[in-house]
Amino acid sequence: MLTRRSFLQSSAAAAAFAASAGSARAETPGVTDAEIKIGQTMPYSGPASAYGVIGKTETAYFKMINDMGGISGRKINLISLDDGYSPPKTVEQVRRLVEQEQVAFLFNTLGTAPNLAIRQYLNDNKVPQLFVSTGASVFADPEHFPWTIGFNPNxxxxxxxxxxxxxxxxxxxxxxxxxxxxxxxxxxxxxxxxxxxxxxxxxxxxxxxxxxxxxxxxxxxxxxxxxxxxxxxxxxxxxxxxxxxxxxxxxxxxxxxxxxNVSPSIATVLKPAGLEKSKGLITAYYGKDPTDARWKDDAGFKEWQAFCGKYLTPTDLTDANATYAFGAAGTMVQVLKQCGNDLTRENIMKQAANIKDLALPMLLPDMRINTSPTNYSPIRQMQLANFDGESWQLFGELLMG
CATH class of the missing domain: 3.40.50.2300 (Response regulator)
Known part of the structure; x- marks a missing residue:
């Protein structure tokens, strides 16, 4: 039985623990009771500017989440800066995001060389570098870079x-x-x-x-x-x-x-090249091609279509880079939901490395996102597809390399 003294002591200890936990959350840069501030670099200019739609789509996705009340009452504030696909510029912009803007973490920064340029800095400072927009194998190395996790298939x-x-x-x-x-x-x-x-x-x-x-x-x-x-x-x-x-x-x-598979977009690659000139191309897919009529009655495609109708444009609807961003942003939101009220950088990273069988609207059927402390490659399956002059036609089975 608790005496009055022991009750008061245990209550005081509980209060101290709660205050400590609250303090830890409050001390996470970019996290307040009202907001989660996250950072990103994107090539809105330069040789890879076709990827700029990724940042645009993710900004729109988080606006949708915010319109629905945010994550546990917190709005997501994505600060997306142009790095022109230039590693020195990426370093400059990321230092600004971390040191001046005080973001909680980096999300879906794009490009192999740009991400390599910032990886050591982010790991040294224990800033999560989440779901980098590249499939380079070096970004799935939890033993040496535990604060960096990939997204694209390897x-x-x-x-x-x-x-x-x-x-x-x-x-x-x-x-x-x-x-x-x-x-x-x-x-x-x-x-x-x-x-x-x-x-x-x-x-x-x-x-x-x-x-x-x-x-x-x-x-x-x-x-x-x-x-x-x-x-x-x-x-x-x-x-x-x-x-x-x-x-x-x-x-x-x-x-x-x-x-x-980083360049299958009909809108930004095949049309500029010429659809007739693109016939016969083979690629490896992991998402639903938004131009493929087979998905017109698919629930996931309808979700994507509704999102585009409210937050994007008809052009974005058919851009594979935009559907990619839709999935990456959805994965990020899942991680934040798993965090609950513990938004320390340590827990954000822990949850990013503990995703179980996450289905996304525009992933191919039967594909799931999975991560673990030893698996930093969320997407590991792909299916071959052939371009027929109008859309990508899937063939064969889901494959792993």
């Missing part, structure tokens, strides 16, 4: 899927690879070579890299055609992917063309 996994498909359908192929000369592009080479193995390494007859500062990749495509390659992989971001698609067609090159 580029090496995707390239292994292409390699396995090439071996199964064209085992005597001569393969050429166009790749961006950074961690993004080099991951495709690693994955492809891993899938082909030492017995088939000679299938790769030409590798051609490009810098994001180059105006075009036309000369690289010409060199790849000149190598005699009859299969080519375009590991390129939207601007350069569109150029490669157009140039390869204009050359009359009849190679089987695989396209990185």
């Amino acid at each position: 580029y090496q996994t995707e390239a292994r899927i292409y390699g396995k498909h090439i071996l199964a359908t064209k085992p005597d192929a001569k393969v050429g690879v166009l790749y961006q000369n950074d961690g993004f592009g080099k991951d495709y080479l690693i994955g492809l070579k891993d899938a082909l193995g030492s017995d088939h390494a000679s299938m790769i007859v030409k590798e051609a890299s490009y810098e994001t500062s180059e105006p075009t990749v036309d000369s690289q495509v010409v060199s790849l055609q000149g190598s005699g390659a009859d299969v080519v992989i375009f590991a390129a971001t939207p601007k350069f992917a569109a150029q490669a698609i157009r140039k390869s067609y204009d050359l009359g090159w009849n190679a089987v063309r695989y396209l990185s």
Whole structure:
């Protein structure tokens, strides 16, 4: 039985604990009783500006959440800054977000090189770098960088899927690879070579890299055609992917063309390249193509359609980059819901690494988001798709590289 004295002591201890917990929450930068301030960099300008719609869509998504009352009464305030896809600019903007704006964490910052430029700084300062917008394998390394977690499917996994498909359908192929000369592009080479193995390494007859500062990749495509390659992989971001698609067609090159899943957008890649010139492209998908009529009665697509009708534009409805952002923002909201009232950086990171079977409206059926303290790759399955001149047509089964 509690005496009056012990009751008062236990009550005082409980009050002290509650005050301490409340203090911890209050001391989290960017978190108040009314707001959760988060930061982001996006290439609203520069060679990867086609991705700017991602930041625009995520801002709109959080506005929708705020219109519905926010997360446990707190509104989400996303500060999204332009870094022009330039790592030095990313560093400058992220330091501003962390040190001046006092954001709680970083969300969906875009690009392999930009994210590499800030990863050490964020980990040193124990600032969560959540769901980075790149599939580079280096962002799934919880042992060495526990404050950084990826989102996109691993580029090496995707390239292994292409390699396995090439071996199964064209085992005597001569393969050429166009790749961006950074961690993004080099991951495709690693994955492809891993899938082909030492017995088939000679299938790769030409590798051609490009810098994001180059105006075009036309000369690289010409060199790849000149190598005699009859299969080519375009590991390129939207601007350069569109150029490669157009140039390869204009050359009359009849190679089987695989396209990185960072550039399947019909609105920002295939239309600029030319829909007719894009026919026959193969990519690996994990989301529903918003231009594909098969989804018109799908509940998830209708949810996306309703969101666009209120918060975005008809153009955004068919942009794969926008649907990607819709999923990333939905994943972020799930994490914040799991946090409850404990919005310390430690708990935010813990919850980001403990997502269980999360279904998203625009993921392919049967696909789920899963993370754990040892799994920092939320999306691990993909399905091949072929472009028929109007939309991407899925074929085969869900695959893992």
